[in-house]
Amino acid sequence: MPEVTIDIDVDDIMNTWAHPILDDQNRYLILYGGAGSGKSVAAAQKLVIRMLEEKGHKFLVVRKVANTIRNSVWSLIRGTMADWGVSHLFKINKSDMDITCVNGNQIVFAGLDDVEKLKSIHGITGMWVEEASEVLQEDFQQLDLRLRGFTANYKQIMVSFNPISITHWLKDVFFDKRKPNATVVHTTYLDNMFIDDEYKRTLESLKEQDPYYYMVYALGEWGIVGNTVFNGQKVTDRLSYLRKNPNVVKRGSFVYDYVNERIVDKSIKFVEDDAGYVSIYETPQPKTPYVIGGDTAEGGIDNSVGQVLNNVTGAIAATWKGHTDTDLFAKQMYCLGKYYNRALIAIETNFDLHPVKELQRLRYPRQFKREVFDEISKTTQTKYGFQTTRVTRPVIIAELVAIVRENVELINDIDTLNEMLTFVRNEDGRPEAQEGKHDDTIMALAIAHKARSQQRMTLIEDDEGEYEYSGAFGRTGY
Numbered sequence: 001m002p003e004v005t006i007d008i009d010v011d012d013i014m015n016t017w018a019h020p021i022l023d024d025q026n027r028y029l030i031l032y033g034g035a036g037s038g039k040s041v042a043a044a045q046k047l048v049i050r051m052l053e054e055k056g057h058k059f060l061v062v063r064k065v066a067n068t069i070r071n072s073v074w075s076l077i078r079g080t081m082a083d084w085g086v087s088h089l090f091k092i093n094k095s096d097m098d099i100t101c102v103n104g105n106q107i108v109f110a111g112l113d114d115v116e117k118l119k120s121i122h123g124i125t126g127m128w129v130e131e132a133s134e135v136l137q138e139d140f141q142q143l144d145l146r147l148r149g150f151t152a153n154y155k156q157i158m159v160s161f162n163p164i165s166i167t168h169w170l171k172d173v174f175f176d177k178r179k180p181n182a183t184v185v186h187t188t189y190l191d192n193m194f195i196d197d198e199y200k201r202t203l204e205s206l207k208e209q210d211p212y213y214y215m216v217y218a219l220g221e222w223g224i225v226g227n228t229v230f231n232g233q234k235v236t237d238r239l240s241y242l243r244k245n246p247n248v249v250k251r252g253s254f255v256y257d258y259v260n261e262r263i264v265d266k267s268i269k270f271v272e273d274d275a276g277y278v279s280i281y282e283t284p285q286p287k288t289p290y291v292i293g294g295d296t297a298e299g300g301i302d303n304s305v306g307q308v309l310n311n312v313t314g315a316i317a318a319t320w321k322g323h324t325d326t327d328l329f330a331k332q333m334y335c336l337g338k339y340y341n342r343a344l345i346a347i348e349t350n351f352d353l354h355p356v357k358e359l360q361r362l363r364y365p366r367q368f369k370r371e372v373f374d375e376i377s378k379t380t381q382t383k384y385g386f387q388t389t390r391v392t393r394p395v396i397i398a399e400l401v402a403i404v405r406e407n408v409e410l411i412n413d414i415d416t417l418n419e420m421l422t423f424v425r426n427e428d429g430r431p432e433a434q435e436g437k438h439d440d441t442i443m444a445l446a447i448a449h450k451a452r453s454q455q456r457m458t459l460i461e462d463d464e465g466e467y468e469y470s471g472a473f474g475r476t477g478y
Contacts, residue, residue, distance in 0.1 A: 028182035033220030037187035066111025166222035252276035254335035277322035293448025294347035330358035346451035349385035
């Protein structure tokens, strides 16, 4: 077959945000967001370009239900070919709904409900799963397993969808667990330079008509289903802002020398690492007091979390989140506290006393203190760490709810905001994480705000030197 030269200027036909996906070779290309963002168009465009530029392809394009294909992905791909003036290079089989390029490449279409057709399709080199939020996780896993073996070009599954529910398996698989071989692209109608003004107005009108639809189809954020404790609109607006305005100054972990069972303070260093446990939103500011709230993992897949607050502004300055043993968590909190001007540390003691004891053994100078009445001695004792009880829990949560409602801009951590969207009231009215979700960052943040009263809230004057705002720390009980 003689070689055909096709001149297509992507600047004229593609949204700017879509240009990088043409070169993306990760196994999973996740295109999600609001309606009218052009994500499905971009997927169709990339597929047509690969059909024209590469050889040896059989692409599979799927939706949940077969009879929805003809008026969606089938029409979109054919329309892309027509718009680019390349339809003559393809043979269109309307009855079986497959498309063959003059170079031998093929696109086949199937619904996940069309089992017999799927069984007959072999040799797949790439896929596009449209409206993936309609697809069961088991079905997607079967599709994933079919993309195997040697191919001349890279193998990729494009996944496009609107984020209809924050509890959906797609969020768990591609967002909460962060696959290293997945590229995630978030877009809304504001990213689509080809959208018309009338459609923009239609989407924007949803803000007053239906908060859920506005969240999912205008902002492209995960939909909230249920009675959330935190103001969903405030949280979603903040999430949208942070996605467009990334605020992580640096990410990494602390390293240190450990000599004679002690951390050598002068050896503490922050090492930047994209896979590190610490996200820093504000580097330590001179003369500024900080507070750290800590929540230790209760086993399983829970995280241990440390939330750092600038105690003058109340804003999150850093978040430590990860899986580790409690003694190592305590050492990281030690380093985090030293890094943030010897911050006051308040770690929850309900599940494990070890971090509090370890901080004291390491001679950390500032821990949160609580007064406890001892029934035996009839005396009041001072103990370290925060105790979450049926009395204190609703109080700290209510205070955090008010902060989110009035000053959501203080929440700089995306993981914390995401947890707030799945923090709901159960049938008994008790605030808790939805089944399968977590509240580690929420509780650590609530504890940090509660501990603020034991740390000064104004800048340190030059003549104050090494201040000890919350008093001397002698030997105490637990």
